[in-house]
Each structure stands twice: as structure tokens, then as C-alpha cells.
Amino acid sequence: MEDDVTEGAATQRRTRARGDRSRSRILERAAALATLEGLEGLSVGRLAEASDMPKSSVYQLFGSKEGIQLATIEAARDSFATEVVLPALAATPPGRERLLALCDGFLSYVERRVFPGGCFFVGAAAEVGGRPGPVRDRVAQAQGEWRDLLLAEACAAAERDELPVHADPSQVAFELGTMLAGTNILSVLHDDTDVITRAAVAVRARLGVASG
């Protein structure tokens, strides 16, 4: 009897682990797909096809298209943190150096096409910005976190007198964030790496750092 319970628990754990792996695999595919075909393209059927899973499994894991969309946003947020935010936080002190690392990290993430259609959140914001609902709210929240991070580091830089004289940290953060988003769009649309170089120059101009 005790053996049965132990074996039952082990089976449950294995099933759950398999479910988690399926879930991660599907969401990775979903996030990539969303940058090419939009969050609106993430139907149960399309995602089953793209991730080579039965429809019933996709449905069981996420329930609905909106369930898929919300879970995909979380997965993409994790990727963004891993690719852009955490490396900058780990490698630099607060202030201008960190702001520079965040911006360069973003440009590298766009240039390396971590997502095949460019930054997940720029694409998602452009797609769902005009459509009120939980998906837009979650995208706006994630975008707001990035905006707040740039702002916090710009403020830290100002406190340390690291910004050009008379620079307003809110304005610096705004200009960096919008310019980076616009760069992502141009980079994908024209499949152009020249814009990445120009953006790096712009970042340095805003921060008063010499271009390398």
C-alpha cells in the first residue's frame, strides 16, 4: 500500500514534469509565432500545428485563445528578463552604466532576433494597443515595467551627476524608450542592421557617453 502511494506520487510527478515541458515548449513556439503572425494568430489550432502537439493537449493546458495569449506574454516576459534585464542588472551598478547596458542589451536582443519578428513587446503593444481587455492590460503592464526601469536608472544617473547638464531624467528615459521601440520596427521592416548602429550612437548621445 505504501509502495502504491509512493509509486502513485512518482507517476504524478513525472506526469507533471512532462506537462511542464510540453507547456514550456508550446509557449516558446507561441512567443516566436506571435512576433510573426500576431497574438491574434495564436488559436488553439494554429498553435497545435506549429508546436506539433494534438489540439486536445493545447486546449487542456491553456483552455482558450486568451489563455494562450496571456501565458505567452508571461513566457515572453521571462525571455526579455533573461536576455535583456538580468544581465544588465548583474553586470553594472545603478545609474548611467546600467542604463547603457540595458539599451545595448535591448539592441542586441533585437539584432540577434531572439524572437524571429523582433521585440515581442513592441509587436504586441502595436497589435493590441487599441483593443481594451486583459491581453492589452498585461502588455501595457509589462511595457510599463520596462519604462519604469529605464526611468529609475535615469534618475539614479541624475542623482550621481552622470547625465549631460540640464538633462531631465524623465525626458531621457522617454527618449531612449521610444527610440529603441522605433528602431526595432525599422530593423525588422527593412531587415536593416545599420539602424542598430545608429541607435547605439543615439543612446550614447542622450547619455553623454562617447560613441565607440
Next chain:
Amino acid sequence: MEDDVTEGAATQRRTRARGDRSRSRILERAAALATLEGLEGLSVGRLAEASDMPKSSVYQLFGSKEGIQLATIEAARDSFATEVVLPALAATPPGRERLLALCDGFLSYVERRVFPGGCFFVGAAAEVGGRPGPVRDRVAQAQGEWRDLLLAEACAAAERDELPVHADPSQVAFELGTMLAGTNILSVLHDDTDVITRAAVAVRARLGVASG
């Protein structure tokens, strides 16, 4: 017989005029819809429903979804010219003053929601940037015209010594264009007019004009 021919021609003209009006009405609706639901949402059925026309008429006018998408891009290009480009060209001489008028015109067009989901071309570029084909090509071409216009006026401003010292006109045009595109995304996503004010400040900083 001659009367018959004349009458036939008049009927043909009336039919054509009616067709042109239907076409314009449908395309106006299509461009607005695309900024909320994407170019991908412009199916024959959806557009028939949104413009209160029979499916058969929509099909007869445009043939296919791609036909609708390409015609919608042309119509949006005309709106953009009427709303942003032509007023600036008419009111200002080449150079910095015109560049300022183009940027302010763009911001006003975003703020007034000429299209309910913000700038048609920022949305379209973000949506189809990663999907090669005639639709992406046409969007890239229209975006390129705007980029080239900003560049031409930045060069005219540089020739007239109207830019801040050491400013590279290509870099100025790039920074204005990307910042304006990013502003459009934030303005729609957060339904925020504060970003329009920040963008106007940024434009003036890049051009070396005092903020009003």
C-alpha cells in the same frame, strides 16, 4: 442608336461613380479597422460586415484579402499625405522649419486619432515587418518615403546651418523618425497624451529649437 450609345455611356459613368464612392467608403473603413484589428483582419467577410456592404460587392471591388490590404495601404498613404505631409510642405520652406512642421503634424495626427488605433503605418510596419510579401513591400516603401522626407529636410536644414553644431543630418532624421514611431505606440497603449508633449520637447531638442 446614337441616343442608345449616349445613354449607355451615361449609365456607365454613373455606375463607375457609384463604384468609386463605394470603394472610397470601404477603404476608409478598412484603414480605420486595420489600426485596431490589423491588416490581417481585413477579410472580405469582415470588411463587408464593417462597411455594411454585401460580400459580393467587396469581392468584386478588390478580389481578395491581399487586394483589400494593398488598396487599404494606398488609401492610408493618401490620408497620411493629406493630414501630415502636404500641410507642412505648403506652410514652410525646406529645412528646419519644415522638419519641425512634419514632426508636429505627425504628433497631432496621432493625438487626434485620425486612425482610431494610431498611426496606420507604425501599426502596419509592426504587424507585417516579419512577413515577406507584397504587403510588407508596400508598407516598407511607404515607410521609406517618410524616412526619406525627414532625411531630405534634415539635409536641407544642415545646408542652411540650422541644425545644432556637429549634428549629422542622417542621425537627426533617424532619431526623429524612431522616436515618433515609439511615441505613437506608447500613446495608444497607455492612452496617454503626456507622451505627445514629451515627444514635442524631444523634437525641439534634436533640432536646437527652444521648447514653447
